[in-house]
Amino acid sequence: MGELSVSLLRLGYLLMLWLFVLAALVTLRRDIYGTTIRRRDASPGDRSEPKKRARVGRPAELAPAAVATPAPAIPPLAANLVPPHAGAQSVNPSSPTRLVVKTGPLKGTTLPLTRAPVVIGRSSTANLVLDDEFASGRHAQLVPRHGGWVLEDLGSTNGTFIGRERIAAPIEVTAGQSIRIGNTTLEVLR
Numbered sequence: 001m002g003e004l005s006v007s008l009l010r011l012g013y014l015l016m017l018w019l020f021v022l023a024a025l026v027t028l029r030r031d032i033y034g035t036t037i038r039r040r041d042a043s044p045g046d047r048s049e050p051k052k053r054a055r056v057g058r059p060a061e062l063a064p065a066a067v068a069t070p071a072p073a074i075p076p077l078a079a080n081l082v083p084p085h086a087g088a089q090s091v092n093p094s095s096p097t098r099l100v101v102k103t104g105p106l107k108g109t110t111l112p113l114t115r116a117p118v119v120i121g122r123s124s125t126a127n128l129v130l131d132d133e134f135a136s137g138r139h140a141q142l143v144p145r146h147g148g149w150v151l152e153d154l155g156s157t158n159g160t161f162i163g164r165e166r167i168a169a170p171i172e173v174t175a176g177q178s179i180r181i182g183n184t185t186l187e188v189l190r
Helices: 003-033 059-066 084-090
Strands: 036-038 053-055 098-103 110-112 118-121 140-145 148-153 160-162 171-173 178-181 184-189
Touching: 148 160
Parallel strands: none
Antiparallel strands: 036 053, 098 110, 098 184, 118 140, 140 148, 148 171, 160 178, 178 184
């Protein structure tokens, strides 16, 4: 092998080493600072205010982002959903209308419950993004059904709890019930 070949081989190994170091630094940064989420605008045509990036875990910055649009595809209970146009005539008067974070990094955040499913988890595609190491990416979902709301665990590792009971199947929730996901406690309110 010539001197040029050995030099190019050394340079290639050095380049691969630096790429590995940069990848490790990016991973560490993501682990230390958490997932960044983008603020979802109320209307796509309104560009009066520039989009800001907020880190998960700062309730004051996340309050506007928590009132978000529904996540894309939510298949599990789609057959039993109340159609959006049937909203007013089929709504149960004692049905919960908002979800409030009682404990955890997002304490004080309120998410209104509309007639669309609400996905809760660590994933940036969730409606309520939790900065909780014990929550799964798509941990649980609240789905409107028959004028009320049904809570379903989406196969999470650590489970979803109503009060102290771990749920094994979809269960209807009523106003005032407490939901625990990892170290975060949520409450459904009227």
